[in-house]
Amino acid sequence: MTFEQLTAKLEALFPEKLNCYTEFKCNFIKVKDAAAYKAVLTALRDEASFKYIVDVVAVHWPKKREKFELTINLFSIQNKLRVFVKVAGEDNKFPTITDIWAGANLMEREQYDLMGIVFEGHPNLKRVLLPEFFEGHPLRKDFPLKERSWFNNADEQGLGLKFSR
Amino acid sequence: MINNNISEVITVNMGPQHPSTHGVLRLVVDIDGETIVNVEPDVGFLHRGTEKLAENRTYHQVIPLTDRLDYLSPLSNNLAYCLAVEKFFDVKIPERAEYLRVILAEMSRVASHLVWIATHALDIGAMTVFLYAFREREDILDMFEVGTGQRMTSSWIRIGGIRADMPEDFFVRLKSFTDKFDSCVDLYENLLTNNRIWKMRTIGIGHLSAEDVQVYGTSGPLMRGSGVDFDLRRDEPYGIYDRFKWEIPVEEAGDTYARYKVRMKELRESNKILQQALEQIPATGEVMTDDPRVALPSHEDVYERMEALIRRFYIVSKGFKAPKGETYQGIEAPKGELGFYLVSEGEERPYRMKIRAPSYVNLGALNKMAAGHMLADLVAIVGTNDVVLGEIDR
Numbered sequence A: 001m002t003f004e005q006l007t008a009k010l011e012a013l014f015p016e017k018l019n020c021y022t023e024f025k026c027n028f029i030k031v032k033d034a035a036a037y038k039a040v041l042t043a044l045r046d047e048a049s050f051k052y053i054v055d056v057v058a059v060h061w062p063k064k065r066e067k068f069e070l071t072i073n074l075f076s077i078q079n080k081l082r083v084f085v086k087v088a089g090e091d092n093k094f095p096t097i098t099d100i101w102a103g104a105n106l107m108e109r110e111q112y113d114l115m116g117i118v119f120e121g122h123p124n125l126k127r128v129l130l131p132e133f134f135e136g137h138p139l140r141k142d143f144p145l146k147e148r149s150w151f152n153n154a155d156e157q158g159l160g161l162k163f164s165r
Numbered sequence B: 001m002i003n004n005n006i007s008e009v010i011t012v013n014m015g016p017q018h019p020s021t022h023g024v025l026r027l028v029v030d031i032d033g034e035t036i037v038n039v040e041p042d043v044g045f046l047h048r049g050t051e052k053l054a055e056n057r058t059y060h061q062v063i064p065l066t067d068r069l070d071y072l073s074p075l076s077n078n079l080a081y082c083l084a085v086e087k088f089f090d091v092k093i094p095e096r097a098e099y100l101r102v103i104l105a106e107m108s109r110v111a112s113h114l115v116w117i118a119t120h121a122l123d124i125g126a127m128t129v130f131l132y133a134f135r136e137r138e139d140i141l142d143m144f145e146v147g148t149g150q151r152m153t154s155s156w157i158r159i160g161g162i163r164a165d166m167p168e169d170f171f172v173r174l175k176s177f178t179d180k181f182d183s184c185v186d187l188y189e190n191l192l193t194n195n196r197i198w199k200m201r202t203i204g205i206g207h208l209s210a211e212d213v214q215v216y217g218t219s220g221p222l223m224r225g226s227g228v229d230f231d232l233r234r235d236e237p238y239g240i241y242d243r244f245k246w247e248i249p250v251e252e253a254g255d256t257y258a259r260y261k262v263r264m265k266e267l268r269e270s271n272k273i274l275q276q277a278l279e280q281i282p283a284t285g286e287v288m289t290d291d292p293r294v295a296l297p298s299h300e301d302v303y304e305r306m307e308a309l310i311r312r313f314y315i316v317s318k319g320f321k322a323p324k325g326e327t328y329q330g331i332e333a334p335k336g337e338l339g340f341y342l343v344s345e346g347e348e349r350p351y352r353m354k355i356r357a358p359s360y361v362n363l364g365a366l367n368k369m370a371a372g373h374m375l376a377d378l379v380a381i382v383g384t385n386d387v388v389l390g391e392i393d394r
Helices: A003-013 A034-047 A104-115 B050-054 B063-067 B074-089 B095-123 B128-148 B168-192 B196-202 B210-216 B256-280 B299-304 B306-317 B358-363 B366-370 B375-385 B389-393
Strands: A018-023 A026-031 A052-060 A068-076 A081-089 A093-095 A118-120 B009-014 B026-032 B035-042 B325-333 B336-344 B352-356
Touching (some): A018 B325, A034 A068, A034 A081, A052 B210, A068 B336, A104 B358, B074 B095, B074 B336, B095 B168, B196 B256
Antiparallel strands (some): B009 B026, B026 B035, B336 B352
16 A cells, blocks of 8 residues: 555545645655544554554644644554654643554653653653653753753752752 | 462562663562562663754764664664655765665674673573673674774764775675674574573563564564564665665564574674675775765865865854755664654754654563563563663663
């Protein structure tokens, strides 16, 4: 199945809801209606053999109306085809896809940790790379690069330490 | 009287200073007696914020950051990143550079697998293999030193080609290495493949089915050890891998022993690719593209032509602009699918760079592999996962 055939199949299933395009040799499926996002992913897995989940990517666009964009990277081993399913939202809340691909668990936790995307329904949504007491989400564009306070100002371990510059 | 039916789950801590976690991996293990109920990896001790750092550097300046991800095969990381940037420009890479890239990437794969077999065997009690595998890895690192000037973090693959051509000594050493390497693999296999203790420690341990590996996204040898015939070098070809003849090893069993056999065969197949590349490589030629959008002008040009001097100064000080858009390139790194997802806003630096690190994703299946096994088998399971913490924590 080529990307054109896949596009035709998906357009029939989800009319007016998708925008499929190819950019720099990568195939993108933009889900315009965020409500159909999980239905599109389930259809890709069940009817187009996209069983292998590669990655979950979140991008912050502070100047756009839809501030957060999520890209799911999928590969079909049967058809040797890679697609990127994109969905955008005004706030940082998206439904989880851990019930479709169990491997999305750790990928979504990373995006929550670094980008602050809240995946609703995720079984174990907590920080993974940064410590629990870290404040803020560093991959957001409004995260300050300079003049940051000590990240463990709270003296979590009760050692009687004072932090100052 | 002892009641043997007591079932009590206790939580124990393993790492981050445990020798078999290959770095700073902490595992929080819930055990019932000696049986593992649940494993939760606690990572991030080595987090350096590579993705954030990349957003404030030019495309050239990101290359040294990629070296420090999977520090056992730095040239594979360079290759994945450079291929991703080259997708923006559709650069034509010179023939000799393409061959040298394949040679460097396959040498990295051999070096990475050798460290894996050495430490994995050491963890579960086979001490001897460690010494032999590190002897051959030393040869490869010496070749890297001759060719690129650095043993590990060489940053030798650049956007548009490679940094410079290799000296003659590099090819002489590589030729003698490929000639003897098959017998070296025979040596490791003699020590392990039919070793009864090795089989008892690995057969049936850490099982993943063909369905599981796709659902969990575990790529590379973990996928091929579970009977899924998938290799990005063949299925989504990049570079010139379509010119070589080699086989993709697949094992059906899906346990630690099957993954061991897959990796041992991969060593032989990489050696085949290296031999073919050495035969086919053109004797002379450029190793850097002359595409003015990405390549630095040569020194000879810079000394003689004003425009080349300006261009060089501009690329070094300010960087080159990539077109607006998004792209992704995944390669078959030693650990699995290593990918770089780049978002460009038409500036000199990536707007967002997401690293798809194979070790990190493979770690997601750790609980699935370990649950129900004994605590001592966890060491074998972490070993077969082939984790590198530089890549997991990024």
